[in-house]
Amino acid sequence: MAVPPEQASEQVYRAAPDPADHRLAHELAVAAGELLVGMRGELRGHALRAAGDRRSNRFLLDRLGEERGDDAVLSEESADDGRRLGAKRVWIVDPLDGTREYAEPGRTDWAVHVALWVDGYLAAGAVSLPATGAAYSTWQPPATPVAPREPVVLVSRSRPPAVLDAVLARWPATPEPMGSAGAKTGAVLAGRASAYVHGGGQYEWDTAAPVAVAVAAGFRVRRLDGSAPRYNRADPWLPDIVICHPAAADELWAALDEAAA
Structure with missing residues (x-):
């Protein structure tokens, strides 16, 4: 939901x-x-x-x-x-x-x-x-950086999300492949990218720490369907995540919802 x-x-x-x-x-x-x-x-x-x-x-x-x-x-x-x-x-x-x-x-x-x-x-x-x-870390959460002037979205090197083309048709960002969910989240936290979008299969351990740090630092988080990610469930499969600079969240959220519709 x-x-x-x-x-x-x-x-x-x-x-x-x-x-x-x-x-x-x-x-x-x-x-x-x-x-x-x-x-x-x-x-x-x-x-x-x-x-x-x-x-x-x-x-x-x-x-x-x-x-x-x-x-x-x-x-x-x-x-x-x-x-x-x-x-x-x-x-x-x-x-x-x-x-x-x-x-x-x-x-x-x-x-x-x-x-x-x-x-x-x-x-x-x-x-x-x-x-x-x-x-x-949440021990000393990083300050929210200035958003990139031109939006950049980080995606998996091996499994870019299937929804990416539809999202980019509505939100003019430049996609860049990168390894590791943690590395992609770090790049967003450092202000080198606007968002990290994943939709190709993951588990709770892939995103629990990145999500905790991102939220503590004031970034926005959701799943592709707009729901909040949940952790410590019986099945740890958690195949998608979005982590976004707050300044880009409204545009990206709208693009994700339109693409899903």
């Missing part, structure tokens, strides 16, 4: 009252990213991708066990035992978002995602972009 841009965002995120949760998300994402950067000099290709996923996941699970042992965890790289469905607090992590890009020498569009869900809402989050040294 479509809702106004600001309401969709408000239905997703309620900041955790304890600053320690926000700081922990930030510190874990940065530390896991540093581990992954070091590995790039040790391995190549498939071996690097597999080891990166495994080691980053192990690091995050171990640290969360030490720091928040009573909380549940949903990770892309771990079997889901279902304990999270009865939990009030769940960490949703993607130990290496953009595994393909991570293994390509010189590419910077990969990320680490760490998010916290509490009682129905995202409550904290961090996106680390280790290859550039940047990190965005």
Whole structure:
């Protein structure tokens, strides 16, 4: 069900009252990213991708066990035992978002995602972009930048959304492919793009941290159908997302709704 841009965002995120949760998300994402950067000099290709996923996941699970042992965890790289469905607090992590890009020498569009869900809402989050040294988090949410003078929309390198052509017929933006949901969100948060639109299949761990940080920073978030994304559901499949600079939201939302109609 479509809702106004600001309401969709408000239905997703309620900041955790304890600053320690926000700081922990930030510190874990940065530390896991540093581990992954070091590995790039040790391995190549498939071996690097597999080891990166495994080691980053192990690091995050171990640290969360030490720091928040009573909380549940949903990770892309771990079997889901279902304990999270009865939990009030769940960490949703993607130990290496953009595994393909991570293994390509010189590419910077990969990320680490760490998010916290509490009682129905995202409550904290961090996106680390280790290859550039940047990190965005709800611990110290970035200020909303000036919107790009000419609109730019970021899309997947491998799965651009099917709705893209219809949207661009109504909203004159320049599409640019990029890897990693976290990297695309970082580019929007930095003011290098107007929006990130995805419609080719994802899971909760792909967008939980990017969405938490974006909403905390004043950006607009929705799904393609206009509804608010929901997290910690029994089925973590969450195939589409839109993250947009507030100055471009009305135009993009209208284009998305017209394209759907």
